[in-house]
Amino acid sequence: MIAYRLSTVKSADKILVLDNGRVTGYGTHNYLYRTSHHYKDSVDKQKA
Numbered sequence: 001m002i003a004y005r006l007s008t009v010k011s012a013d014k015i016l017v018l019d020n021g022r023v024t025g026y027g028t029h030n031y032l033y034r035t036s037h038h039y040k041d042s043v044d045k046q047k048a
Helices: 029-035 037-047
Strands: 015-019 022-027
Touching: 015 029, 015 037, 022 029, 022 037, 029 037
Parallel strands: none
Antiparallel strands: 015 022
8 A cells, every 4th residue: 555644554564664765664653653763754744
């Protein structure tokens, strides 16, 4: 699944984070929120 709304992918078993065509993170929402600066920023921007 490709999604721009992070609420769509929060329940996925695994999430792959891409930045400029490169994999920058892989894991669950909770794991990525704690470990991936790029993913956390994206989630926080959509909360605002």
